[in-house]
Amino acid sequence: MHNKHVNVSKVVQYILLVSMFIILIGPMIWQLMLAVKGPGDNIYSVPPYFFPKDFTLDNFIEALNAIPIMTYVRNSAIVAIISVCGNVIGATLAGYALARLKFKGKGVVMAVVFACMMIPVETVIVSQFLIIRGMHLQNTLLSAALPGLIQPINIMLMTNAFRGVPYELEEAAKVDGANVWQRFMQICVPQVIGTATVVAIFSFVGAWNDFLWPLIVLADDSTYTLTVGLNRLRGTFFSDPRLIAAGTILALIPIIIFFLIFQRYFFRGVEQGGVKG
Numbered sequence: 001m002h003n004k005h006v007n008v009s010k011v012v013q014y015i016l017l018v019s020m021f022i023i024l025i026g027p028m029i030w031q032l033m034l035a036v037k038g039p040g041d042n043i044y045s046v047p048p049y050f051f052p053k054d055f056t057l058d059n060f061i062e063a064l065n066a067i068p069i070m071t072y073v074r075n076s077a078i079v080a081i082i083s084v085c086g087n088v089i090g091a092t093l094a095g096y097a098l099a100r101l102k103f104k105g106k107g108v109v110m111a112v113v114f115a116c117m118m119i120p121v122e123t124v125i126v127s128q129f130l131i132i133r134g135m136h137l138q139n140t141l142l143s144a145a146l147p148g149l150i151q152p153i154n155i156m157l158m159t160n161a162f163r164g165v166p167y168e169l170e171e172a173a174k175v176d177g178a179n180v181w182q183r184f185m186q187i188c189v190p191q192v193i194g195t196a197t198v199v200a201i202f203s204f205v206g207a208w209n210d211f212l213w214p215l216i217v218l219a220d221d222s223t224y225t226l227t228v229g230l231n232r233l234r235g236t237f238f239s240d241p242r243l244i245a246a247g248t249i250l251a252l253i254p255i256i257i258f259f260l261i262f263q264r265y266f267f268r269g270v271e272q273g274g275v276k277g
Contacts, residue, residue: 028252035059035245043241059246063233066243069250071222072229076208077254079145079225083207084200086149091199092192094150095158096184100170116152121212129216139223144214148207154199161195162188197262204258208251226251 033050037043040054063069097103098110128147129138137143165188173183189196211227218224230247233240 031245031248034242035249037242059242060250063243063246063250067229067232067247068221069226069229069247072224072226073254075141075223075229076226078141079210079214080204080207082142082145083148084203086145087151087154087203088196088200090150091154091158092189092196094155095160095162095192096188098155098159099162100165100184100188101180113152113155117156125213125216128213132217138217139219141223141225143217144210144223144225145207147213148203148210151203151206154203157195157199158192161192165191201259201262205255208255 030050033052034043036055036057036059037052038054038056038058041052094113098106098113132138132143132146137146169187169191170183173187178186209227210225214225214228215231218228221229230244230251233243233247
């Protein structure tokens with residue numbers, strides 16, 4: 001009877017896992033299948049069919065020829081790199097200060113960080129644009145990266161990571177004469193590399209996929225990021241879903257590459273966060 005209960009439990013778990021997998025990965029697989037469907041495929045058929053009958057890679061070539069995708073990729077990469085550097089460096093410094101240092105107003109700073117997490121982006125987007133315009137930075141890649149340079153959620157992640165570092169390690173270094181910067185760089189930072197990688201990946205994906213803010217602040221085709229530039233695949237009087245799907249898949253490739261490079265540290269950081277949180 002006990003074995004039967006365990007087997008039913010396992011079956012339910014697997015059903016839930018497969019269902020979540022289909023929900024999460026299904027749209028991406030559908031886009032990929034749409035991107036390789038040729039002119040002989042009826043993409044508006046009822047009921048729709050999954051696998052292409054007229055397989056082709058021409059849609060990717062046409063998407064590359066229709067818009068300057070490599071220029072958009074370069075622009076997105078610059079914005080994403082700025083965002084990653086800003087979040088990793090800024091959130092690490094802020095997280096260490098909030099977790100390990102004692103200073104007046106620390107509670108107020110924590111409250112402000114929490115409050116910033118609660119504010120929807122859409123409510124401050126007008127003021128962001130006015131600030132960027134006042135700095136004469138509109139229509140530049142820097143302006144697309146600045147609002148997301150240090151995200152409050154990343155500060156909280158790093159704060160939690162630093163809190164999990166044993167205080168004995170830092171105290172021993174302090175006895176040996178290490179100053180606060182030496183303790184930060186040599187003792188604490190190596191202990192939170194996993195969480196910093198999680199911050200880097202989230203920052204990269206967020207900056208790479210951002211559409212609304214770059215659409216508002218970028219006005220020149222030469223400064224468009226990939227998400228904004230791909231919108232040119234939709235014409236006023238004509239729109240080919242195959243080309244849009246091909247462009248979407250091309251935009252996904254750098255994210256997959258970035259994740260594969262840092263996946264080992266990513267899972268380590270997720271595990272650390274789960275244990276310490």
